[in-house]
Amino acid sequence: TRGDGYGSRGALxxxxxxxxxxxxxxxxxxxxxLEGLGHSAELWRFPDxxxxxxxxxxEYLSDKSQLDDHTIHLLFSANRWEKRSLMETKLKMGTTLIxxxxxxxxxxFSSAKGLDFEWCKTPEIGxxxxxxxxxxxxxxxxxxxxxxxxxxxxxxLEFQKKVSQCYKLLSDFSWEIIDACQSMEDVGKQIKEIVxxxxxxxxxxxxxx
Ligand code: T5A
Ligand code: NA
Numbered sequence: 001t002r003g004d005g006y007g008s009r010g011a012l013x014x015x016x017x018x019x020x021x022x023x024x025x026x027x028x029x030x031x032x033x034l035e036g037l038g039h040s041a042e043l044w045r046f047p048d049x050x051x052x053x054x055x056x057x058x059e060y061l062s063d064k065s066q067l068d069d070h071t072i073h074l075l076f077s078a079n080r081w082e083k084r085s086l087m088e089t090k091l092k093m094g095t096t097l098i099x100x101x102x103x104x105x106x107x108x109f110s111s112a113k114g115l116d117f118e119w120c121k122t123p124e125i126g127x128x129x130x131x132x133x134x135x136x137x138x139x140x141x142x143x144x145x146x147x148x149x150x151x152x153x154x155x156x157l158e159f160q161k162k163v164s165q166c167y168k169l170l171s172d173f174s175w176e177i178i179d180a181c182q183s184m185e186d187v188g189k190q191i192k193e194i195v196x197x198x199x200x201x202x203x204x205x206x207x208x209x
Pocket of ligand 2: 155
């Protein structure tokens, strides 16, 4: 179905941030908000641990396997590539996709390990560009106080400090930076307004790139 019949499409919305910044919680709230307004929407996340590539990533993140830094970087990217055509189909059908992490996570986590910044970007070229990137901004020390921290490979304070610096290098004026230390409800309120603007702009024919 094509919504209003004029080629209206869904919006590609990406949430980024440090581990435990609140992305998953906000993505869920956003999904029910958009659905409540009658928009077609889905929640996706990367890594998508359900695919065969995703299973390798999951083993790596849970310290059950060791991989060369370049190898795991390319697997994270491959995990996005295997969903690319479905992503395009859904958007063109009019479904808004809310994505918990995307290429930006791929670049910042690997460059925080010391891999070349430009090299890290290369395998992402050709993936769909988001209509909006929302960055949940939190100090690494604050994120570390939240429940469940420390369970996976990258959840270490010193490393997350480097990740935070890499996000600052990568971000640009188009990102919406939200203070993630506010209550979940206040963070949610700010995100909803900005996202709804994008959803409406895409319905009116904003091109996909
Ligand atoms: N990675 C990922 C790469 O290296 N390369 C890549 O290409 C990609 C895609 C897994 C790891 O993989 C790396 C990055 C990651 O290290 P993940 O599965 O997305 O990525 O893991 P996390 O980001 O760690 O996901 P989390 O679920 O742990 O964190 P979220 O989603 O940011 O936070 P959330 O919503 O689960 O909340 C965490 C806790 O904080 C509370 C929640 O209740 C929960 O307990 N909370 C708040 N508390 C107070 N105030 C608020 N405003 C709160 N919001 C949430
Ligand atoms: Na995690």
